[in-house]
Amino acid sequence: MKNFKSFLMKWPKLGIKEKRYRLPRRIHRLAEIKIDKIKICGVKGIVLDLDNTIISEDDRYLSPCAEDWITQAKLAGLQFFILSNGKRRYRVKYWSHRLDIPALSPAKKPFPPAFRQAIAHMRLPAKHILVIGDSLHTDFVGALLCGCAYIQVAALPHPPRWWEKFAGKWVQIPYPSGGELWNFDDAAGYESFL
Numbered sequence: 001m002k003n004f005k006s007f008l009m010k011w012p013k014l015g016i017k018e019k020r021y022r023l024p025r026r027i028h029r030l031a032e033i034k035i036d037k038i039k040i041c042g043v044k045g046i047v048l049d050l051d052n053t054i055i056s057e058d059d060r061y062l063s064p065c066a067e068d069w070i071t072q073a074k075l076a077g078l079q080f081f082i083l084s085n086g087k088r089r090y091r092v093k094y095w096s097h098r099l100d101i102p103a104l105s106p107a108k109k110p111f112p113p114a115f116r117q118a119i120a121h122m123r124l125p126a127k128h129i130l131v132i133g134d135s136l137h138t139d140f141v142g143a144l145l146c147g148c149a150y151i152q153v154a155a156l157p158h159p160p161r162w163w164e165k166f167a168g169k170w171v172q173i174p175y176p177s178g179g180e181l182w183n184f185d186d187a188a189g190y191e192s193f194l
Contacts, residue, residue: 023130028154028176030054030132031065035076038130043149045122046073047115049133050084050095050103052172055184056156057086062182063156070099081118083107085138090193097193110141119146136171157181 023041027033030053051057054066070080082103084092089105096103102121107114119126126147133139134155143150154173175181 023149023151025150026152026154026173028173028179029065030063030153031069033069033132033151035069035073035078039076039078041149042128043078043130044128045079045081045119045124045130047118047129047131047143047148048080048082048101049109049131049135049139050082050092050105051086052134052155052158053132053153054095054099057158059091059184059187060158061156062184063153064180064182067099070101079122079124081121083109083114083118083142085109090190093193094190098189109138110145112142112145115142115146115148119148134172154179 023038023043024033048054048070054063055061074080080099080101082092082096082099082101082105084103084105085107086092086105092103092105095101104114104117109115115131119129122129127149129146129148131139131143131148131150132153133150134153136152140150140152152173154175157175
């Protein structure tokens with residue numbers, strides 16, 4: 001009788017075990033993130049960083065297949081919001097228009113108000129939001145403070161700022177040498193957003 005009771009207690013656990021997917025912590029390119037896998041994890045909205053995640057700060061490189069990946073993610077029902085600490089607002093407006101994603105700049109990441117604004121805009125609970133960016137000290141800390149999941153992408157090649165020369169290796173993943181990069185040749189399009 002004792003064995004039968006223990007069998008009954010285990011009964012709901014018997015059957016097909018569902019494989020759980022965990023979000024990767026780090027990736028090299030935005031387009032490497034599997035859309036179906038993040039949806040399995042309950043992600044319904046994505047807060048994206050702009051500088052060195054989608055486009056390099058100096059406007060030389062575009063993350064390979066990033067625009068196609070964003071389009072596919074939208075078709076899969078995911079919502080987006082861009083948070084950028086960049087001071088060149090015309091650049092953020094250009095990318096917001098080009099990608100058809102609402103944006104906020106300067107976002108003053110990692111402080112929570114901008115993240116909260118993005119979350120409120122998407123009308124989703126924080127547990128269903130994924131933050132994707134290149135910097136631990138801005139994107140990751142902001143996600144952590146707001147209760148969102150986070151994936152770090154390798155920073156696109158760019159001229160390092162003063163702090164990156166000292167602390168960059170602790171807060172950013174360097175882009176793999178020899179990794180595919182797309183040149184960005186449409187900086188002239190910024191003029192209509194000045």
